[in-house]
Amino acid sequence: MQALTQRSKIVSNKKMTFLERIYLPAILGGVVITIKHMFQRSATVRYPEKEREFSEIYRGQHVLKRDDNGAERCTACGLCAVSCPAEAITMVAEERKKGEEKLYREEKYAATYEINMLRCIFCGLCEEACPKEAIFLTDRIVVTDYGRDSFIYGKDKLVEPIDQRVDVSKRQTKEVLEFKKQKQLTHNK
């Protein structure tokens, strides 16, 4: 039979020599290794004081984007909830009333939109499914807490504030940016 890798070793059951049996040379070798490590730089990052640099496409806490005029992009189509493998997303849709054009971009919007951060696996499929570029994962970390209830994030935590826009340009791939240039599509109007 052909070997799967070249790394396999033939096991031998040979008797240990005297030096091996008294352990001391081996222990001496081990002791030298550990003392060397005493003077090596530790790999620890003291987290709350110092944050490591995140990957450009880090998938952290979600954000519900607004469009350039400040209206919510989400139309409560439910595709994100359908695509979610962890079933973390729930929403209630509502029709836009007169006078709310400034608040919501299209005729339908999400009255409640909840993500259970304990169920979420941060796979990013919701973001991929969203036809309106409303939901994105960001490089923010979901903060820890003692209770479970506080991990269900509603619109108050998910929708970006108008004056504090969340930059998601890094999460938009080349294909998406290329697609957005095609102005004849209704999506990009």
Add this chain to the structure above:
Amino acid sequence: MMSIFIFKVILVVAVFAISLFMAAYSTYAERKVAAFMQDRIGPDRAGPFGLLQPLADGLKLFMKEEIIPTISNKFLFVLGPCLFMITALMTGAVIPWGDTLTFGGVSYALQITDINIGILYVFGVVSIGVYGIMIGGWASNNKFSLLGAIRASAQMISYEIAMGFSIIALVMMTGTLSLKEISVFQGGGVDGHWNFWNVVYQPFSFLIFIICAFAECNRAPFDLPECETELVGGYHTEFSSMKLGLYLFAEYINMFISSAIISTLFFGGYNFPFMHDLGLDANMITILGTVALFTKIVFFIFFFMWIRWTIPRFRYDQLMNLGWKGLLPLSILNLVITGAVILYFNK
């Protein structure tokens, strides 16, 4: 007379306090050494460099709920940790922590009591320590505890023999059981004499002694009585709160005391090289000697930790093999050779 009495009381309290202090900071040092050897930082949140960590740990243990299992033997359950702690603290009484200090014509020996059977006393007290583990493990009425306790007692008994034999070789050489006299025997530069540390004359004895000391302290690689992977927590599985604290603490005190005994028996105790050639005041030499002793002790505590974080645990049969078939014959051989050499040179 009265001043000596007061001095002794102060010394007893001081040794007690220092033992506890060393034990507390050994826990901190253990975690730091482990961290450094594994390229980590270790505890650094409580105080500067985490120096208040032992206090935080102690407070945590005090605040924990105290659980005594209903099916346990309550009296023995409480007695176990107490006994272990008492025996751990008792050994400090015969160790010479320094030479004599002289104030106003009265000389004060920095040793609580210099009994002429010092080593024998230490061995006696240490072997009582086994009862602390055995009683605690048995009284818990728990299989894991009992197994841990049995392992501990079997291990301590089998390693005590080799340890004793290795010491007999040393005693034959020095001709005394008193730890003070053994220390003096290793003093450098008395009347132009050059005495070396005992480790120079008895390297094998030292090797056997330190291996047995690891086993006696239940330290890695011989920490079978409490090996987490097999026995949950070993003999202290059922213990909680400060009773667990006493067990853990006593173990570190044991480590401190064994380091002190190793330093005294083999590494010159409170003597340091050139101590009489520097032309220092006698009191100054005593103080420096105590500092030297503590430096040695700290080194050996570090050595204990160093070994712990280097070597994996022995299997139980390997442990017994090493003890009975390896160390015991070797120590007897060492004894015979020492005897022959002494006989040859004295004639």
